[in-house]
Amino acid sequence: MAIKKHSIRKSKTGTRTALGKWKTNKTVLVTGASGGIGYDLSSIFAENGYNIVLIARNKEKLLALANQAQQMFGVSARVIVKDLTRPKAAEEIYRDLEREGIIVDILVNNAGYGLLGNFAFTSKKDELEMIQLNISAVAHMTKLFLQPMIKRGRGRILNVASAAGFLPGPLMANYSATKAYVVSFSAGLAEEVRENGVTVSVLCPGPTFTGFQDRAGIRENSFVKLVMADSRVVARAGYEGLMAGKLVIIPGFFNKLGSLIARISPFSLTARSLRRFREPKMLPIVRKLP
Numbered sequence: 001m002a003i004k005k006h007s008i009r010k011s012k013t014g015t016r017t018a019l020g021k022w023k024t025n026k027t028v029l030v031t032g033a034s035g036g037i038g039y040d041l042s043s044i045f046a047e048n049g050y051n052i053v054l055i056a057r058n059k060e061k062l063l064a065l066a067n068q069a070q071q072m073f074g075v076s077a078r079v080i081v082k083d084l085t086r087p088k089a090a091e092e093i094y095r096d097l098e099r100e101g102i103i104v105d106i107l108v109n110n111a112g113y114g115l116l117g118n119f120a121f122t123s124k125k126d127e128l129e130m131i132q133l134n135i136s137a138v139a140h141m142t143k144l145f146l147q148p149m150i151k152r153g154r155g156r157i158l159n160v161a162s163a164a165g166f167l168p169g170p171l172m173a174n175y176s177a178t179k180a181y182v183v184s185f186s187a188g189l190a191e192e193v194r195e196n197g198v199t200v201s202v203l204c205p206g207p208t209f210t211g212f213q214d215r216a217g218i219r220e221n222s223f224v225k226l227v228m229a230d231s232r233v234v235a236r237a238g239y240e241g242l243m244a245g246k247l248v249i250i251p252g253f254f255n256k257l258g259s260l261i262a263r264i265s266p267f268s269l270t271a272r273s274l275r276r277f278r279e280p281k282m283l284p285i286v287r288k289l290p
C-alpha cells in the first residue's frame, strides 16, 4: 500500500510516523506489532475502533499495518520504530507520546523471542538481549504507563508470556524463565492495582504459527504442527480475555491441560520429559554438552 510522503516525520529518538490527525477516545499501544501475535492483536484492536500505537523495528511492516488500519477502520495510527533491547527505548516511547498528548488506555507488552539450544553454547548476546526484551522492556513500559492509568482510574495491561512460563524449560531455559517472570509479575501486579480501575492480564499461548520458530531455531515435528495454533485465534483469545478482565488467558484445550499438569508435577520430572521432547530438534543445529 502506498504511503503519502508528507505523512512521514523523523523524531530525535527514532523514526516516528504520524498517519493522519489523532482522534481521541481509546488508544492501545502494542509492542512487537510488525508480525505474528502482535500484528493480529493490533488489527483486532483497530477493528474494534481503537487508535493504535505500533512498536517494533521493521518500519515497512508497521507502516503497512498502520495504513491498512486507518483506511479500513478509520482509526488513527502511530508508528514508532524502536529496538526494545535498548535500555532507553521505553523512556523514549513514553516521552514521544507524552509530547504529542497521546494517552495510552491499553498497554500490550507482546514483543519477545526465544532461543533453542544448550545455554552453555548459545549466543551470549542473544540470551542477554532476550532478558532485556522479554523482561526489562516489559517492566520498564509498565512502570511508565501504569501510573497515569492509576491516576485516571482506568486502564488495561496485557502481557504476552507463554505456556512455557509454567514449565522449567531445558534447551530453552532462559526463555522459559523470562516467561515465568512475566506470569508472576502480571499476577502480582494485577492484585496490586485491582482496586484502582486497572486490570492486568497475561496471555500464555502454546506453540503458534508466527516468526517465533524461525527466530528461535525451532523445527517443530509433525505432531506439534498438528496442534499449533493460528496467531489470529491466539490474538482473539487475548483480546477477549483482556476485555473480560481475566488474569490468566491460556488459549486452547491442550495448553490449558498442559499448564495444569505442569503446575502439579515435580519440576525435575517435567524438565526431563521436556528435554527428551526437544533434544531431537536441536541436534542438527546446536552442540550437545560433552
Ligand SMILES: NC(=O)c1ccc[n+]([C@@H]2O[C@H](COP(=O)([O-])OP(=O)(O)OC[C@H]3O[C@@H](n4cnc5c(N)ncnc54)[C@H](OP(=O)(O)O)[C@@H]3O)[C@@H](O)[C@H]2O)c1
Pocket (backbone or CB within 6 Å): 031, 032, 033, 034, 035, 036, 037, 038, 055, 056, 057, 058, 059, 082, 083, 084, 085, 110, 111, 112, 113, 114, 133, 160, 161, 162, 163, 204, 205, 206, 207, 208, 209, 210, 211, 212, 213, 215, 231
Ligand atoms: N509463536 C509462539 O509459538 C509463541 C508461543 C508462546 C508465546 N509467544 C510469545 O508471543 C510474543 C509474540 O511473538 P510471536 O510469536 O508473534 O513472534 P514473531 O512473529 O517473531 O513476532 C515478534 C515481534 O516482536 C518484535 N521484536 C522482536 N525483537 C524486537 C526488539 N528488539 N525490539 C522491538 N520489537 C521486537 C518483532 O518485530 P521486529 O522484528 O520488527 O522488531 C515482532 O513484531 C512473544 O513474546 C513470544 O515469546 C509465542
